Amino acid sequence: QVQLQESGPGLMRPSETLPLTCTVSGGSISSYYWSWIRQPPGKGLEWIGYISYSGSTHYNPSLKSRVTMSVDTSKNQFSLKLTSVTNADTAVYYCARSPGAYSSFDVWGQGTMVTVSS
Amino acid sequence: QSVLTQPPSASGTPGQRVTISCSGSSSKIGSNPVNWYQQLPGTAPKLLIYSNNQRPSGVPDRFSGSKSGTSASLAISGLQSEDEAYFYCSAWDDSLSGWVFGGGTKLTVL
Secondary structure, three states, rough: OOEEEEEOEEEEEEOOOOOOEEEOOOOOOOOEEEEEEEEEEOOOOEEEEEEOOOOOOEEOOOHHHHHHEEEEEOOEEEEEEEOOOHHOOOEEEEEEEEEOOOOOEEEOOOOOOOOOOO | OOEEEEOOOEOOOOOOEEEEEOOOOOOOOOOEEEEEEOOOEEEOOOEEEOOOOOOOOOOOOOOOEEEOEEEEEEEEEEHHHHHHHEEEEEEEOOOOOEEEEEEEEEEEOO
């Protein structure tokens, strides 16, 4: 059974670059699309973007200027970098799998809380 | 303000049938299939319904989905206490060129 695990710093300072990694276990990263989705405390879900197993990306236009995603098939991992973070980026960050670019998110990680504070 | 519109809350008693609505525009629900996610307290969202009305393996048939025009609905029959959760609808938005979610509906089992 495929499992996803997010990892990264729990606390960030404003203006820093947030690095997150999602490790895929129990299955291959190939042939799927991999997304990052976040949820601010007490609020709803926001899609950040996806990367395919081959490295093609598609980002939420509202975050596109600050987002970079990458994939490392040898490690079965994919990553997110979010630059110039502010308090508004405080959220639980989830990684999730989709069978296709326009398919549902069928597997989710447990999420990692990121707090941006000076 | 979310791109897809859901009621903030819904409730029912054990055994009842409850429906949760999700409305959007032609570029979203009108053009693309709707997915539903269930988020139990303190956990990650879980796929509940995909492609408007398909249930992933393991999801009880008490949960069903439907779509008509630019609106979709999630129905839960035989309500159980463990169904208390937030429910989110989602669809691909052709205009935004990205995934959008509803604001979420908190289901309370009275």
